[in-house]
Amino acid sequence: MHRLAVLGHPVGHSQSPRIHQAFASQVGIDIRYDKIQPPLDGFEARAREFIAAGAKGFNITVPFKFDAYQLADTVSDSARIAEAVNTIRVQADGKLVGDNTDGPGLVTDITVNLGWRLRGKRVLVLGAGGAVRGVLGHLLAAEPECLHLWNRTPAKSAVLVDQFDGLEHFASGDELESAYDLVINGTSAGLTGRLPAIPARVIGRNSCVYDMVYSDQTTDFNQWCQANSALATSDGLGMLVEQAALAFEIWFGLKVKTEPVIAMLRAT
């Protein structure tokens, strides 16, 4: 039995145990995947306790991805660029290898599952928090024609623009262009029932819209985009499952099928 877990605060709502159990059943591996909620100032102690109990690895979610980045003994390029770790593998010698599968998970969901193109497209990203920082490098690597970044607090997005080549910063919504090919909402505005204050003209009839959060109903942001004639909208459930599949591959060296797991989560 391989021991795995997700560490977050809060963590009660996490779908990760179901997702990883489904992957494990697909490939016939016996796992136990727990949810662990360390106190806000107690990530490292709780993580080390879990490692001492024989963990093969663990996922890390909000607000501990930077703590996990600091905890890891070595990190992948993906994690270094994001300064965030969402997956740790415990090596046989006890060393902790940190990776970040959020960016590749998002890009796979957009380009493979949804079949939307990134290469050569005009892309707008909203937000400048940890969720956005974690995916910018992978979005840029997919070679969009342009990647524009807007954030409610421009000082925060300005910092990201200094760190990522090719990113263009828009301090005010008024300066944004019209009808982007792809708009990605990486803000947490929806969690408080709000919409990011951007002009409706950024959405056009050919705009695809990706909300990085997921919900069993159409998210408020996607509803707003549909009302503004967006071509297609998606929430972030596929990203969640794709980032998990990449974590599973890091732990076990095995590729798993994601569509049946996405379908299972949609159905329940």
Ligand code: ATR
């Ligand atoms: P996460 O780890 O989920 O990215 P975060 O680091 O707290 O969380 O970042 C939240 C992001 O959502 C930020 O970009 C935040 O904007 P500010 O930098 O201005 O705080 C954005 N956000 C939260 N509520 C918002 C709202 N009502 N309108 C627009 N952006 C909002």
